[in-house]
Amino acid sequence: MSVTFLGMPATRPFPRNAARAVRDSQLRFNLRKATRTIRARRASVVAEAPDWAELREAGRAIKEHTLRNLDRYLIQLEEAVTAAGGRVHWAADGAEANRIVAGLVKATGETEVVKVKSMATQEIGLNEALLEHGITAYETDLAELIVQLGDDRPSHILVPAIHRNRAEIREIFAEHMSGWGRPAPEDLTDDPAALAEAARLHLRERFLKTKVAISGANFAIAETGTMVVLESEGNGRMCLTLPRTLISVVGIEKVLPTWRDLEVFLQLLPRSSTGERMNPYTSTWTGAAEGQEFHLVLLDNGRTGVLADEVGRQALRCIRCSACLNVCPVYERAGGHAYGSVYPGPIGAILTPQLRGMESELDRSLPYASSLCGACYEVCPVAIDIPSVLVDLRARARHPWPERAGMAAAGWVFERSGRLARLQRAGGRLRRLVPRRLPGPLGGWTDTRDLPEVPRESFRDWWDRTDGGRR
C-alpha cells in the first residue's frame, strides 16, 4: 500500500522534536500566550450557550450518521452539485487531486491562483504540485500568508502562524512581501492593525485581478449541493466571489446530510474555533453561483481506511475547529511542528498515524504524544474520544524491545500477589541503594524529579503483620 502523504516530510520522532521546542523560549512564550487567550474566549462563549451539551450530542450524532451512510450522501451531493451547474471530480489520493486541480487551472489558461486557507490542500501539498505545472498559488489567509512568505510550515490548524509573534511577523513582511507582490510599507510597525493593513494592501490587487481560486469547504450539504466556508478576514469571500473559476477540494468526510444540520454546526464551530459567537463571514453557495464556473474535487487520501476502523473512525467527525490543540498541555509546550504533519495536536496524534500508517518512527511516536489528560475530549464539539483512540493506536504500535521486556517483567510480577510481595520486601531491604539518578530511559524521570523513598514495609505486609491495623 502506498503511504499517504500529509503535506510534510516525516522527520524525527515526536519526543525529540518536542525536546527542542520546550527549550525555545520565544516559541514557548508565543504558544502560551496564544493558547491561553483563545482558551478563555472559547470557554466564555461556550458557557453562554445554555444547550451546548445538546448541540454537541447532535453534532456527534449527525456526523456519525453521515459516516455510516457516507456512500449514499456522497452520491446525493454529487447529484445536487451537478444539477446546480457544478462539476464533481473524485480523487482517490492526493496525487490524483493535484492532477485534477492542475488540469482544471491549465484549462483556464491562467498561471496564478488565489487560495483560501484549506487543510485538505495543505494535506496533499497542492501548492508544490501546482508549481511543478508552472502555476503559482497565492495564500490569502493572513496566517497562511505569514507561513508562505516566511517559507515556514504551519503549526496550527486554525492559526498556522501561531508560533510567530508580532515582531517576527513584521520582519517577515518587511523582508519577503516584495518577492511576492506589493512590498510592505516602509514604516511598518509590529502593531497587529498595521500588519493586517499591510496584508490588505499586499493582496488587494491580487484579489481584483486573479481569475481562478482554490478553496476547501467546512461543510458540503448533500441534500442541496451547498458548500459552506467559514472565515474571518474576507479573503475567503474575495476568493469565492471574484474569480471566474472556483475549485473546491473537499475531504469526503465533510459532507452533511441536510441544510438543517447547519443549525447545529454554525453554532458549534465558531464558538469552538475562534471563540466567537459567530465568525465574521460565512459564505454558502450552490453549484455555479452568479455565473461562476465551479468544480468540486472530492478527496479520499486515506479517509476510507480510517472509516474502516471501528475505534479510529470517530476521528473523521472532526470539523477542524482546533479546540483540542488550544487546550492541550502537550501542544502548548511542544508546538505544532513537533507533530510532523499538517494535523498537529491531539487530533493530529490520532489522525496522522491512521492516514499515514505507523511505519516511521515519528508516526509511531504520535499516539504517545499525550498524557491522556482528557482535556481534548472535553472540549471537542463532536465528542471525539481522543484519549481512547490514542490508547487503541498504542495497542497497535510496534514497541521498542527494552520497553517490551520491562512491561513483560512488570506483568509477570503482577501476575501473582506473592511475586509482588517478594519484590516489595526486596525493595524495602535495598531501599538505601536506590540511586539518585536512574540509567537509560528511566533517567527521564530523575533528570528533573526526585524518586519517592521506598518504604520499609509495603501495605500488604503491614496488613498481614497487624491484621489490618487491629493488632
Add this chain to the structure above:
Amino acid sequence: MSSRDLILARVRRALAGVPDVEITRAYRGPSQTPGEIRLFEERVRDYRAMVHVVDEAGVAERVALSLAGRGARRVVVPAGFPAPWLAAADVEAVADDPPLSAADLDAVDGVLTTCAVAIAETGTIVLDAGPGQGRRALTLVPDYHLCVVRAAQVVAGVPDAVALLAPARPLTWISGPSATSDIELNRVEGVHGPRTLEVLIVT
C-alpha cells in the same frame, strides 16, 4: 475502475455491518418568538460595528447622517433598495447595472444594502442577494458597508435563520466588520472585507 467507483467501493467495504445511529435534536430549535432587538443591537456592537436604532420615519435622515459622517460621496445601491430611505442623502447612488467591475467597486466609498435575515443571539446579518442586497461582491470590495435591518427581520437564533433561508441562493453571513485573530490570537478588526460595518435597525 474510476476513482469514483473505487472510493464508493472502499466506503461500502468499510461500513459493512456497521449499525446506524439515532440523531437526537434536544438543543434549542427554531423559536416561536421574534428576536430581541436590544440583544441584537448589543451583540452587533460587541463586534465593534456601529449600530443605530431608528423608527421608519427616521431612516432617511439616519442614512444621510451615517453616509455624511463617513464622508461617502459615491455609494453602491443595489436594485430594490427602498428609494425613500435614500431620499435625504447627499450622495451619488451607483447602480450595479451594467455590472460593476471589481476595480469599479474598489473605487466607490461604500455600499448601502438591506438584508434577508438577522440573528439576535449572534449579532449576525445574512444577505441572500435578494432585492436591496445585490450580488455578493457588492458588500465585499467597498471598505464601508451600511446595512438597514427591519426589526421584523431579526430572529432569535441560528436555527431560526437556517429555517428561513433558501440554500439555492448564495448567502453571506456577516458578523461585524472583517477581522483576524491570526496575530497572537488577538482580534483585530479590518482586513480584506469592509473594515467598517454600520447597522441601522428600523423599529
Add this chain to the structure above:
Amino acid sequence: MRVALFVTCVNDTLFPDTGRAVVRLLRRLGVEADFPRAQTCCGQMHANTGYRDEAVRLARRSVAALRGYDAVVVPSGSCAAMIREQYPKLAGSSGVTPFADAVAQVVPRTYELTEFLVDVLGVTDVGAYFPHRVTYHPTCHSLRGIHLGDRPLTLLRQVRGIELVPLPGAEECCGFGGTFALKNADVSAAMCADKVRAVLDTGAEVLCAADNSCLMHIGGMLGRQKSGVRVMHLAEILCSAETAGVR
C-alpha cells in the same frame, strides 16, 4: 455491607501510609474494609502504554479478586477510572464471558474514596483535624475521567484547622501520564514545572490530591527544588485527628 479496599499497586508498594490512612479513616466511620490479598495492579500502565493483552490479564485478576463485595473502595482517581472506563472495553474486546460477567458485577460497585465517603456513607465531615495551609490539585482522571466534582473539596472544607487555598490552573495536567513522563520526559517536565510554579504561588505547605501517582510526580520536582512543600494524599489529611499528635 462488605467493603473491599483496592489499595492499588503504587500505594501498596510506595505509599503504604495512604493505605493505612484509608483503613483507619473507614474504621473511624464504622466501616471494616477487607483487603483481598490476591489483588496486585489494575493494569492501567499496560493498557495505556499499548500492552492490551497484559492489561486484560491483570484486569481479569483484579475483578476476580474484587468480585462479590458490595463496594470496592479505591484511593486513586486514576485506578478507579481504569476500572470503570477501560475494564468494560477490555472485557468487550476480549470476548471472554466470565470476565465480562465479573466486570459487570464489579464496575458499578467501584468507588473512588471520596465518592464512597460522600455518596455511599453520606459523610462530608469525617472529624479530621489538620492545622496546615493546603492546596488541592484535582488530577485529570479524577476531574475528567470519573468526574469527582467538588467531593474532595467538600470533604477538605470540613477539616478543622485547615487553611485551604485555591490552586491556579488546577484543572491542568501535571504532566505525569504514566509512561508519558518517561517517553516524553521533556514535555512532561515542562508541564510539571508550571504545576510546581502554581503550587508555590499559593504559599501552601501541603499539596493534596486523590492520586499518589500525580503527587509522586509533582512531589518529585518539589523535592528536587528543595521547595519545602510536601505532598499528601487526601486520605492522610482526612485521617488526621487532633488526638493523633504531630505526624
